[in-house]
Amino acid sequence: DPMSEGPGLEPPSISCGYTVDGTVAENGTIKSPGYPDNYPAYLACKWRIKAAPGKKILAAFSEFDVTASNNCDSDYVVVITGDPAVGGTSTKYCGKSPPKEIESIGDVLELELPTNQGDSCRGFSLDYTIVTKVVSCGTKTADVQFEFTSPSYPRALVNRTSQCDLTVSHDCTKPVCQLRLDLLDFKLGPPTAGDCNDDQFIVRANDPLPTLCGDNTGQHMYVDVRGRSETN
Secondary structure, three states: OOOHHOOOOOOOOOOOOOOEEEOOOEEEEOOOOOOOOOOOOEEEEEEEEEEOOEEEEEEEEEEEOOOOHHHHHOOOOOOOOOOHHOOOOEEOOEOOOEEEEEEOOOOOEEEEEEOOOOOOOOEEEEEEEEOOEEEEOOEEEEEEEEHHHHHHHOOOOOOOOOOOOOEEEEOOOOOOEEEEEOOOOOOOOOOEEOOOOOOEEEEOOOOOOOOOEEEEOOOOEEEOOOOOOEOO
């Protein structure tokens, strides 16, 4: 076993990698061991950033210098943006060409840094920030929490007839299943004689809910969605 032949070839006893609790820290920096000096040999670091449900992670390398090799089979960094079943990717990077920007698919972003006994480089410094997922017209989402905005918000809506739809997917297996809608900023055209005949905000679920218009900023509503697979 070449890893046990004589001094200097033993794997270093460096504990590296950790989990970031994104419900506590909204942003931060992850650095390779020893950075800005060269990283050691025989690393198997794994970092995991876990955001709150309905949030996602944006990240970018401010510096990236990892031993270049064919197919990145020497030292390399793996960036895992999420579960492949929902469109996540797992990609190897080395040399001096990291991705421009990184965005997680769900609420977890993972990094891995395996190194061998050969030459090493400075490594990397990665800045990350945790943001709320924002969805708009024509989207179908299964996220636990998100912000739904009208087109070009916070700019005013264009003064013409239009329709903006959002579909929320929620295969409910439990007897109680509700959506809570918090109207953080809600200003549509006013009602006429008590009825919303012009601008309308409509929720299509089990019970007929009132059509909304006018100013409802700060209000919230609960929507019963038992037995439904999705709500529009």
